[in-house]
Amino acid sequence: MRTHRTILKSLGGLVLLVLAMALLAGLPLYASAYTVILITSILMYIILAMSWAMFSGPTGYISLAPAAFFGVGIYTAAVLGLELPLPLVILLAGVGSFCLALLVGGLTLRLKGIYFVIFTIGLVELIKNLVLWYEVTFTGTRGRFVVPVDNNTVYHVMLTILVLLLLTAYLIRRSRFGLALQSIGEDEQAAAHVGVNVNPLKMIVFAVSAVFMGAAGAIMATRWSYVDPYIAFNPLFSFMAVLMAIFGGLGKFYGPMLGAVIIAYLEETLITRFPYYYMLIFGLVLVATILFLPGGLVGLAPKLRSWTARRERAHPGG
Amino acid sequence: MHILEGNAVTKHFGGLAAVSHVDFAVDPGQVVGLIGPNGAGKTTLFNLISGALVPESGTIRFQEAAITGLKPHLICRKGLARTFQSVRIFPHLSAHANVQVAALFGRTDRRSVAEANQETVELLEFVGLSGLESLPAKDLKLPSQKRLEVARALATQPQLLLLDELMAGLNPTEVAGAMDLVYRIRDRGVTLFLIEHVMKAIMSVCDRIMVLHHGEKIAEGTPQEIATSRAVVDVYLGE
Amino acid sequence: MRGCLFAEWLSPVEEISTPLDSLHCDCYGREGAIVIVTILDVVIAGLLLGGLYALIAMGLSLQYGVARVLNVSHGEFIMLGGLITWTLTTQFGLNPLAALAVCGPLTFLLGYILHRTIFRRLASTAESVGVFEGNSMLASFGLMFIIQNLALVIWGPEIRGYSYLARPVNIGGALFGANRLLTLGFALVIGLIFYLYLARTRMGKAIRAAAQDRDAAALMGININYVLAICFALGAAMAGIAGMLISMSYPVNAVMGFEYTTIAIIVVVLGGLGSIPGSFIGGFLLGLVGSVVTYFQPGLALAAYYAIFILLLLIRPTGIMGR
Numbered sequence: 001m002r003t004h005r006t007i008l009k010s011l012g013g014l015v016l017l018v019l020a021m022a023l024l025a026g027l028p029l030y031a032s033a034y035t036v037i038l039i040t041s042i043l044m045y046i047i048l049a050m051s052w053a054m055f056s057g058p059t060g061y062i063s064l065a066p067a068a069f070f071g072v073g074i075y076t077a078a079v080l081g082l083e084l085p086l087p088l089v090i091l092l093a094g095v096g097s098f099c100l101a102l103l104v105g106g107l108t109l110r111l112k113g114i115y116f117v118i119f120t121i122g123l124v125e126l127i128k129n130l131v132l133w134y135e136v137t138f139t140g141t142r143g144r145f146v147v148p149v150d151n152n153t154v155y156h157v158m159l160t161i162l163v164l165l166l167l168t169a170y171l172i173r174r175s176r177f178g179l180a181l182q183s184i185g186e187d188e189q190a191a192a193h194v195g196v197n198v199n200p201l202k203m204i205v206f207a208v209s210a211v212f213m214g215a216a217g218a219i220m221a222t223r224w225s226y227v228d229p230y231i232a233f234n235p236l237f238s239f240m241a242v243l244m245a246i247f248g249g250l251g252k253f254y255g256p257m258l259g260a261v262i263i264a265y266l267e268e269t270l271i272t273r274f275p276y277y278y279m280l281i282f283g284l285v286l287v288a289t290i291l292f293l294p295g296g297l298v299g300l301a302p303k304l305r306s307w308t309a310r311r312e313r314a315h316p317g318g
Numbered sequence: 319m320h321i322l323e324g325n326a327v328t329k330h331f332g333g334l335a336a337v338s339h340v341d342f343a344v345d346p347g348q349v350v351g352l353i354g355p356n357g358a359g360k361t362t363l364f365n366l367i368s369g370a371l372v373p374e375s376g377t378i379r380f381q382e383a384a385i386t387g388l389k390p391h392l393i394c395r396k397g398l399a400r401t402f403q404s405v406r407i408f409p410h411l412s413a414h415a416n417v418q419v420a421a422l423f424g425r426t427d428r429r430s431v432a433e434a435n436q437e438t439v440e441l442l443e444f445v446g447l448s449g450l451e452s453l454p455a456k457d458l459k460l461p462s463q464k465r466l467e468v469a470r471a472l473a474t475q476p477q478l479l480l481l482d483e484l485m486a487g488l489n490p491t492e493v494a495g496a497m498d499l500v501y502r503i504r505d506r507g508v509t510l511f512l513i514e515h516v517m518k519a520i521m522s523v524c525d526r527i528m529v530l531h532h533g534e535k536i537a538e539g540t541p542q543e544i545a546t547s548r549a550v551v552d553v554y555l556g557e
Numbered sequence: 558m559r560g561c562l563f564a565e566w567l568s569p570v571e572e573i574s575t576p577l578d579s580l581h582c583d584c585y586g587r588e589g590a591i592v593i594v595t596i597l598d599v600v601i602a603g604l605l606l607g608g609l610y611a612l613i614a615m616g617l618s619l620q621y622g623v624a625r626v627l628n629v630s631h632g633e634f635i636m637l638g639g640l641i642t643w644t645l646t647t648q649f650g651l652n653p654l655a656a657l658a659v660c661g662p663l664t665f666l667l668g669y670i671l672h673r674t675i676f677r678r679l680a681s682t683a684e685s686v687g688v689f690e691g692n693s694m695l696a697s698f699g700l701m702f703i704i705q706n707l708a709l710v711i712w713g714p715e716i717r718g719y720s721y722l723a724r725p726v727n728i729g730g731a732l733f734g735a736n737r738l739l740t741l742g743f744a745l746v747i748g749l750i751f752y753l754y755l756a757r758t759r760m761g762k763a764i765r766a767a768a769q770d771r772d773a774a775a776l777m778g779i780n781i782n783y784v785l786a787i788c789f790a791l792g793a794a795m796a797g798i799a800g801m802l803i804s805m806s807y808p809v810n811a812v813m814g815f816e817y818t819t820i821a822i823i824v825v826v827l828g829g830l831g832s833i834p835g836s837f838i839g840g841f842l843l844g845l846v847g848s849v850v851t852y853f854q855p856g857l858a859l860a861a862y863y864a865i866f867i868l869l870l871l872i873r874p875t876g877i878m879g880r
Binding site: 176179180182183186187189190191192193194195196197198 | 368369370389390391394395399400402406407408409410411415418419420422423424425431434470471473474
């Protein structure tokens, strides 16, 4: 039963959301070019972290493939950008990533989880090698130039992708399929025994999550003007996605988003102050999070609450 | 018509025959027991029936249709549900969510979330867990977890329910409660096939009993016949 | 022409040549002489590569098979072994083989410390094996970037190399570097020593027990935490030694590790998850495959490995000797 309070809360939340969207949509009007570029990067990281969490969060199947899908998107933009209009390029990048993810999922998700993890670990390296070989053997060039797009368009496209992702992720999470995904993560065989068709569900959600990574890669590529397999297929993007999602916490919907914003902003500052150490610092953050705060930032509040509750029980009255 | 029947069902693990040429039949409305010493192959047989394992040879038919080798979710949707020996509830989901997911996915007809919710509440009440819906399943005590697993299985609206050691780990009061639950499930029209070690319970609750030993069926009959069967007594005393 | 060792060192390239690239041509001297390639050539090259792969995979198999840590930073230990050897050889004039005495223990110690601090704690706080495997894999992913960054700081991004035993040895009409033959010899010797270690020593038996059934082993009085840490450390040491061997024949740099990690993982799956002898055999098999593929299409070796991986997933996921 929804009380007045909860209705007010969700209404208030909705108003805030609309306000935030309006502010973000109009950003190029009042912010500097530098800010727009910065926010674009942050949006990209949010997309990577949230789409990773969409599948790997509830199911517990840890994917290290974001870099592969992101890279596919980048190269799609590089290859098709000259011939096709931007919206179509982005769409195709999403479709390409979707198909790749279906392939990966089809091969590995019917087996024990470890095979999926292992396959995704090397996937980015495999695709990099394939593209490199193709370029050396057939096109004779290394890398490609990407048709540039102005910063504001890049920003708006990224924002659109993010909004679509958030909608998709939210709807899935709140639907019966979100519940089914969670049950798969808890006990996959038991979930199958209560009627959940586990394999197709895993495959589809994994593939849907890849779409947004590919689309984000395609639009981001237009900012870089030159890409080659080493730039496009870099395990660093998988690392950042995973780091941000886990640091933010998988327990709440907005956890990965929170983690992405903080880490992305941190990256901006660290790159200027400690350009040679920031990967080290992030690596330490990931290890520390896994060791000491496995629920991430959103897991902090319940932890504090239970810690204070335990103290209260031990020393009632202070 | 048998609601469940199996012919020469066989499964090996490595060189060992876990289940060897076992025939079985369950009639609708019955409560059939499956007993045998530890390692006799009882849970393996349940796994073969529910689709968790695929038999090497033999056939299994449910409601006249072959289900051998079907995936578990399809068998569930046909109306065959089970619980597990080691209580495999979804630990971090609430009790309500545990049952709700089964209500949403366990049937061939699609239910709305509202309908599933309604069913969930009813089933939790049926098993006596009202008031505990929002607790994460891992925070429930063992007897409650077992009831939750039963409620979850019932949410798929089965015609046949396989219960694997429902009474294991329960004290005598709880065993009595579990037996009462079994009767009430039968009264709902669900056929029951139970694995049990608590002899007193299974003797009083079952219409027929099957005995497995080293993967083979060694006896079958009414509780009376089983209790006096030489073969069965030997197997149990010889342990 | 692709693959000429010396030529690649001297010309600035962003990508480092790996053992995969160098199989195609065995040429020595700045001009580059084309050598007759025979089936024997390809097979022996495959064995040379395979020895390396076997060593790397055995280490990872120890870490995953026994300690249940899918160590994504495995390749970084290889890289450390290579770069440390380079430093000792070029800056201190040490013979690379002598560097073995530094690389092995150093990487062993590093592995041991990491297990004691990180993975042991993860094991005690994880609710299930699955959660532990996931968390430890992620933690090792973090480690990968930590170690890589440290290496970049210490050694920079430049490709480093040195020449050692580069003189060619004639086998059946084809030429192979003595350094690469030495690598194969080492891999076989280490494999043998390790086999004897597992079979004859107390710790070796404890490791085998832990690999079979960890709980039973613990109940039999084996200090399981210590054994797991040793396994992880041994795996790291094998990687370090492999790195040293690689540095004798190929250039090394701070970002070389990940490709080796990928290959090691595929070999471990091919051999069968949890089987150490399987990894040994799988390493040689994959080396042969790599050699054959590189002969026809250099640059497709990793794709070929993945093709085999895919085949495995479709037909026999448990691998050659998997349980």
